[in-house]
Amino acid sequence: MSDRRLTPATDRVVLQGWQDQAPRPQLTDGRAARLAVPLADLCREPGGRRDRQVNFGADVTVIDETDGWSFVRAALDGYCGWLRSGALSDDLPPLTHRVRATATHVYPAPDMKRHQDFALSLGARLSVTRIADGFAELSGGGFVPAQHVADAPAADPVAVAERLLGTPYLWGGNSDWGIDCSGLVQAALTACDIACPGDSDLQRNAFPAVDDIQRGDLLFWPGHVAMAASPTRMIHATAWQMAVIWEDIPDAIARIDASGDGPFLGIRRPVRG
Template sequence: MDRRLTPATDRVAHESLRGILDRPQFTEGSPVRLSAPLADLMTAPDGRRDRQVNFGADLTMIDSRDGWAFVQAALDGYCGWLPEAALSHHLPAVTHHVTAPATHVYRTPDFKRSEAFGLSIGARLSVTAIEGKFAELATGGFVPIQHIGDQMADDPIVVAETLLGTPYLWGGNSRAGIDCSGLAQAALTACGIRCPGDSDLQREAFPQVADIQRGDLLFWPGHVALAASADLMIHATAWKMAVIWESIPDAIARIDSAGDGPYLGAHRPG
């Protein structure tokens, strides 16, 4: 079974795995929500980062030990460990999400006062009231209304373009740092298209197509880009350590010459 998508530790597994895995304990898990601005999903307590989850992410807590929680993300089924202190059992209805590349949560509805913390695109919010140009959150604080929305975007490429220049970060899922599959997931999720967290899973999730159209995902071993047209793509790449535009023919040639190919084709999200 794929470790990344299997809600089980060495001692506890989700009830759905009863009869499939041998564990001392099974559980339905506890619904929780990320209350920290951003958290790494790790392979083990204080281990290596696999992916990240953003503020407001709904999670199921399967296991906990020594201040760490093992969770599964509702967004894409990804599993991992994160600090238990980053979780909340307070689950107000989610009404909005962050549509800007990044924003701030202020302690008061005044942009001249100090901010409490920052949020990234895709963060999920529970808005209780609008005060001037700020939305008040059930979790506390105020967010500029210009940076949030309650509708899905129409074009993943327009979303991805807002993240141009974002520094490359392996396993990253935010404006502070993002990798190739994180960029693809952020762009598609903003448009209401469910998308796995890693490039190999993304390639399996969507059908391959012969031609390249805007919005297609282009794949190489361990890498994914979003096609803006038949000749131009946007991607988060360690080559430039940033989100960039690149010619598709140039990228195919460059990646092949570096020994990181071959180009594996285009897949079309539904």
């Protein structure tokens, strides 16, 4: 049985190449689009429950549309869901940079004293036309502080995750406004150009198992994932504290097991592709 989250098909339409796995009355090549708002929920159905989120600059393939909603497949990880059609743009200039800071602002002019137009979160993708006077100018208009962007991947996923310490927990969240356990791991790994699925069960299946814990390894429980900073310390987004926190690994294993949410499922090691 195909995984709903990764199957680019609605009840009536399927993306070309997927018709054997998900036969539908209509076949489509899809349409390329890009998220043009700071953040959008990716929902199970139009107006339904949030599964994940996509950030500004995320490339998607539009597969189906109805009543102001678009069913899309995210280029980042293949995750599928519905988002509001008005959040998308057909303007697709080359993506050159990403937001490396926890959050930043987009200004109407290269002047930090101007009222900002909107905010962006860690990992937002940008098309920058030039950097001058301390600002990165965006192809679609707007200016971002140059200190907050990078044109190359980060080196250490743990250091990226650490920037989000204290971020409130949000089921399905993928930004500094709110994030969950798998969202934190995906944000940290993709900032380092390590391909990573969106949900913890998919993440566990994506990486090889190991016996020893090293910095950057992923630790798994049923429905939960954390990232090791050392053999004894981890960072994770947890509903237990409704925030991104540090926790000692032995304490976490004992606490989660005692709560009935265990058992500990082991260690996986992300690898660069």
